[in-house]
Amino acid sequence: MRVTVNRRAHFNAAHRLYRKDWSEEKNNAVFGKCNNTNYHGHNYELIASVTGEIDPETGFVIDVKILKDIIKSEVEDAFDHKNLNLDVAEFKDLNPTAENIVVVIHKKIKAKLESHLELEVTLYETPRNFVSYSG
Numbered sequence: 309m310r311v312t313v314n315r316r317a318h319f320n321a322a323h324r325l326y327r328k329d330w331s332e333e334k335n336n337a338v339f340g341k342c343n344n345t346n347y348h349g350h351n352y353e354l355i356a357s358v359t360g361e362i363d364p365e366t367g368f369v370i371d372v373k374i375l376k377d378i379i380k381s382e383v384e385d386a387f388d389h390k391n392l393n394l395d396v397a398e399f400k401d402l403n404p405t406a407e408n409i410v411v412v413i414h415k416k417i418k419a420k421l422e423s424h425l426e427l428e429v430t431l432y433e434t435p436r437n438f439v440s441y442s443g
Contacts, residue, residue, distance in 0.1 A: 312359040313369045317379045319388035322349040323404040347391060352409075353432035354383060356417055360425040370425060382416040406433045410441045 325342040326335040335343045342348065356379055360369045390396055392404040398412045410431040418427050428442035 309362050310359055311362055311369050312357050313372060313375065314355055314357045315372060315375045315379060317354045317356070317384060319352050319354070319384050320349060321352060321387050321390050321392050322347040323392040323399075324348070325403055325405060327403060347393070350433050352387075353438075354379070354413065355430040357428040357430070358421065358425050359428070360422075370421070378417055378420045382420060383413055386416070406431055406437065406439045407441075410439045411443070414441045414443060 324344060324347045325339040330338075356375060358370045358375060362369055387396060392399045392409070396404075399408070402408050402412070410429050413431065414427060414429045417429065421427060426442070428440060430438055430440040432438040
């Protein structure tokens with residue numbers, strides 16, 4: 309019996325979408341207001357969904373407290389109230405688009421889970437714009 313356990317989390321972060329190898333004109337044409345040289349911020353909402361078999365001894369797929377602690381250390385502590393471009397090593401050379409952020413978060417959480425568990429991460433950049441990754 310496979311079940312999915314979901315945990316919601318939140319973090320605030322600033323970023324700027326741009327490529328260092330492009331001209332300012334091209335960055336503005338592609339990224340528009342998101343290329344603001346003074347950065348801009350979002351109140352990100354995150355849903356981590358872990359799927360697996362129910363453990364017959366505990367009745368859990370994963371202890372939600374364990375998932376909560378993983379998200380806190382790998383995402384909230386790492387990203388909350390940070391400038392993603394300047395303060396987060398994963399984005400030193402990676403444009404912090406919602407698509408890239410969700411993949412980075414997925415990799416960080418997945419590395420802490422038992423290997424038999426599947427993971428999907430959904431990241432809301434705004435209430436209407438969100439991305440999901442389950443790679």
